[in-house]
Each structure stands twice: as structure tokens, then as C-alpha cells.
Amino acid sequence: MTKISPNSKVLPGWAVWLISLTALVVLFVPVSGAETQGNAPAGNPQNGKTVFMNTGCYRCHGTVGQGGPGGRLAPNTIPFGIFASFVRNGKRSNPNANVNWSGMPPYSEKFISNSELADIHAYLASIPPSAPVGSIPLLND
């Protein structure tokens, strides 16, 4: 996953993330147009949460997909096709590295089946919108 530096002032984090994802889709992954438009297969969000935790996705992305060393995944998660291609192919954070030892690793079907992938996406899609900044006093000093 593209690392979003906490101090990055170059582009908004979501923009860096989206540009990287889009580039990946174009370059590597034969996915249908319908999927990239967001027509996700039906998934089980409860099982998706279990897989998200057991597979260690939360280690980089947080237990509710809020982001961390890995980018934010929820709320407003990305379309399934982009999500799936990203999980399957990973993303090098250092394009000059000989091996992808940094950034998002690829997860094959050995570890996340296609149905589990749909479940994870369903879990992320089920995460409700965050409270607005204005409703959190601690963020309004």
C-alpha cells in the first residue's frame, strides 16, 4: 500500500493513494470495467472482519480501516475492482528496489480467497461514516 506520510504536504493522502491505485489497475490487472466501477460481489461483512483481523490487514490499516502505515480503507472504501487488484498485486513503496520488501505485499488466493476478498470489502463498506470534526470537541481546540 502506498505509504502516506503523516507530514506529507505534497498532495492530500487520498489523492496519492488513489493515483497509485489507478496506476496499478491500468498497468497490471485485467479486471472488468463493471468491477472498477464498484459493482462488488456480495460479501459477508462479519466474516470479512474476521479475515481482516486474522490475515493481519489491521496491522497496517487499523482495525476499522482508519489507516496507519498503510492507507485508510474506510469509511468510503474504494471500488471492489481497484481493491481486489491492489490486494492481489501489492504495491512497491520503493520502485527502485529489486524486490518488493516494502509497501503493500501481494496476497494470493492461498491466503485470501476470492470470496474472502469480497467479505473483507463488504466489512470495509459496512463501516459507518466517521463523526464530523465539529462534533468532536477534542478536535476543535
Added chain:
Amino acid sequence: MSKPSKPPVNRRNFLKGAAAGAAAIVAEPALAATPEGALPAPLPSSAVQVGDDGTRYASDYMVDLFKSLGLEYVLAMPAGNFAGLIESVAHYAGNSNPEWITCMHEESSVAMANGYAKIEGKPVLVCAHATVGLQHATMGIYDAWCDRVPIYMVLGNTQDATQRGGYVTWVHSAQDPCGLVRDITKWDDNPISTAHFAESAVRAYKIATTPPMGPVALVLDEHRHLERVPANMRIPTLSVPTAPQGDASAVAEAARLLVAARNPVITVGRTARTPAGVPLLVELAETLQAGVVDRWHRRMNFPSRHPLNGGDLNDADVILALEAGDIAGMARQAKQRDATVINVSDTELYLKSNYQDFFEYAEVDLSISGDAEATLPTLIESVKRLITPNRRVAFEARGRTVAAANRQALDRERIAATHGWDASPISTARLSMELWEQIKNEDWSYVSGWVTWPLRLWDFDKHYQFIGRAGGEGIGYHLPATIGAALANKKYGRLTVSINGDGDFMVANGALWTAAHHQIPILIIMQNNRAYHQDYMDMDRIAHVRDRGSSSTMGIGTEITNPDIDYAQLAQSLGVAAEGPISDPRDLAAAIRRGIEVVKGGQPYLIDAITQPR
């Protein structure tokens, strides 16, 4: 002790005269020896205890020597080969200036000295056994070396083979003890007499505190420090050097480039070496109406809520890097779009070959060797001289643009903090803001760099409010370094707070006992993610690149579970009041309030918070 025959130089007047008489403005020295800026007086506060034969103990003399250097504390695990020094501090100096602080690991001694120096701007004395103690201390020394922090070490050794008494003394002796750390110290010496020790002690202090600062080490011979020396043996006078400044003509060229630029951006790192560095940087930024980008947060350089805090390096046509560390990638990108990079750094003034803390070679357009903070006054004056009314108008428009972008950036950070706000385990954003809510009206000092949310959302405007993190990025720095920083903050009555990772904490948690025993007030909040989390992510990444591994094996070697460590009980066993584990974010505020009450009473307090991984 004899006194200097010449009247002392009035440093302030000397500096004032130099500034008035030359184009360059001389900056204040790195070392703030006293509030008045005077040199430390080479006078003992205790009555010299002279024998009938006109002699005194060498270790008593050494205590007066250290006192003359303004060393407030000795941080050390005890060792037999400097036992005379412990005895002299206790019974000759009355355990005051320096006061002996008992540490439970030499790495902790050095890390505490590191945190202290970054708050106070000067070193304390670290004593260690020259073999086994120094071997423990090396990681702490490396952190200080990479972080340009002055560490002042005295290492006990038994040099004379005829005086070694058995197995332990032999295996605890070395021919060249400092050889172990010569790659990561600025200077060392192995004096052969007490007079030699005195001269080297003052020289070592001067070298350690001259930018680029760094650790120094002196060997103290066990038998020599137990001897008697002439009571009137003189203590050499310390003359504090000025910091190296950039060449005047190069600085003038930098000013020309900055004033002519469409969008200059300043990038910083260890720029504000002293509190004086912050207003200087503010003055330069405001004069140019240029944004300031701090990518690595190694010091509190620039007020976080200042309208010019932040800038777009990718849109800069001139970048001014001030002790900014690793700038090679940034310089490469700048070159691709024909932007100009000016680098002011003292890096090339003192380097060694082995450890690679000099980073990738940066191709810059104007490289100015000198200390950034010391160079700023000259640069500011040069910039001011070149500004025309038309340029001023352009600057003001630019400043408004930068300020607007930075307001938007802060808004984005606040939105980012909302995600996972009510999650359990507690999000690090929530943890940070719960802490901020309780300290924001206090005179606070955030002395850890483990969690970055404070740097993104809190209002930093004082130099002592942040001291960066481990220069060498080694694990084990944070707990003792933050306690050392708290030791320095204690006399100012500041509320010292830190957020400490669990993996780091377990390396040297004996430092908690030191905080309890010496009543060092600090609020420590554990960011307990029950893992060496960076390593977990690394291992996970490699496993999936190799297309193997499973959820049941992914924690091998990286998780800190089974059993889960009870940090509150651990702290309590070391004499520190504590509570936790807390995993519900709604319970944090009350716990932090309880902790602050204890800390304000002069004691340390620990809260174990179960958090999101990052």
C-alpha cells in the same frame, strides 16, 4: 586552585562588538552555561580538604573539575573502578552539583543524558565501567552520535597491569577502552596523570559542545583517581567556542536566490539547536513569507500552528535546507524540475566512515558548511537588505497562499483523526488528543516522538516542547531518554509527558526505578500494541511476497503476547504509581487527570493504554 591571571572576557560584549564591527552577526554560543551567558566559574563550592602534606584526593579534585564545567548530575551504574569518584561526590560534594543518579543499565545512563541535553542544551556526566559498562552503553552513544547530542562520559579502567588483582579486574581492563566507540564519538583520551585528566576533561567538554556536537569519552584510571594530588592543582578554564557559521559570500548568494525566488520553501531537521533557533527561523520565514517544512521532526524547530508551518516542496523553485538530514531524494526531484537547492549543514565538518548516518549523497546547487542556527542571523540580515517594496508585496501574497494551504492541511489532519475515533483498541489519534486536552493549559514538554499525532495536531511553540526521537532509531532509547528529559525539566516545573511503545519500553525498564527513586516527575502513557510492530509488518510483507505463511504463524518473533505484559504492575513493582490496561478510549481522560495530579506532586506515573498498532 589558581585563578586566571587575565580578566575574563565579557562574552556578551565581545559578541556584540564582533557583530557591530563586521558584516556577519555572530550567534549566541550553543552552550547556555548560565542564564547570564557567563562561563562556568572554575571554583569548588565545597571547602577543599587538604592534608598535612598539602595534598588532596584526586577524585575530590575531579569533582571540583566537573563542578567547574557545570555538570549537574552524574548518571551511572556503579563500578568498582570509579568507586572513589562516587565516594567523593557523596562525601566531599555532599551529593550536590553533581548529584549522583543511580541508573540500572549504562544504555539508560547515556539515553537519560541524551534526553537531558536536548532539553537543557548542555551535557551531564555519565560514568561507566570502561569495558562491560561501555559495551552496554554503545547503543545509547550511537543514538547521540547520530542525533548530534553532546554526551560526556568518564570510563573507569585499571590501566596498570601490576595493580590488577585477579580474574575480574583483568577481564574488566582494556588497553584502549575507547576504541570500542571511536567510530561514534567525536573525541576520546586515556590520560596518564591527574593533571592530564584535567586538561582533557575541559577539552572534551569543549569538543562535545561545539557544533556539530557529539559524544566524548575520557578514561579514568582506577588507581590514579584514588591517589593524592597537590591541593593547589589548577583547574583549566573552559572557553566556550562559537559555532561555525556559513561563509559570508555564500550566505549572501543564498539570500539573493531566496529573495528572487517565486516560491522558496525552507526545510528543516535539527535546525533549532537551542531555544534561540526557533525565533530565528520564524524571523526568516516571515521575512520571506516562505513555508517551512519539517519532514523528520528531529527538534522543535518552528511553531506548529504558525501560518507558515508547511509548504509545497514540489512547487518550490528554491529550497533552503537547514540541517535537514537526508535531502538526497528531495534534491533529486528538485533537479528534475530545475529548482535550486541550498543546503546549510555542519555534516561535512565532522564525519566518520563506518556508520552510514551521512545518508545518500545529495546533489545541491549551493552547499554551505556551517551550523544552521549560527548562520541564520547573517542570512536574515542579508535577505532583509535585498528586499524591495515590490518584492515585499509579492511576498505578502505568497504568504497568504501558504497560510491558506496550511489551514486546509490542518483541517485534513483533523478529519483523518476522526477515523477510528471510538475504536477499541484505542486509536493513536484519540490517545494523543485525550492527552492534549489535559495538558494544553499547562507548561508542558512532550519528550517522545513515538506517536506522530501530537506533531500533526498539537500547538507547539516552545523549543523544550519537543526533542525528537532516537537519532540512531535504536530500540531502548525512549523510556530512559524521556526520563532524562524530565530530569532536566524538573527544576523548571514543567509537566513532562511521553507516549512510549511497548517494545522499546521492555529494553531498559529499570529506568522507571530511577525515576521513582530520584523523584523525577513524568507522565508515561504506554502505546501498547503488544508487538514489535514494525517488524511484524516487515515479516508479513516478506511472507506474502514469498507467498507463504498463515495467520497462526505470522506473529512468530514479533508479537509480545502469551503472556501479555501487565505494564501497570511492572511499574508498580519498580515504585511508580500506575494504572491499566485501558482499552476503552472513554476511560482515558480520567486516567490522565489522575496521572497529572501525581506528576504535579513530583512523582512519575504510568498509564498502560491498549492501542491500535499505529
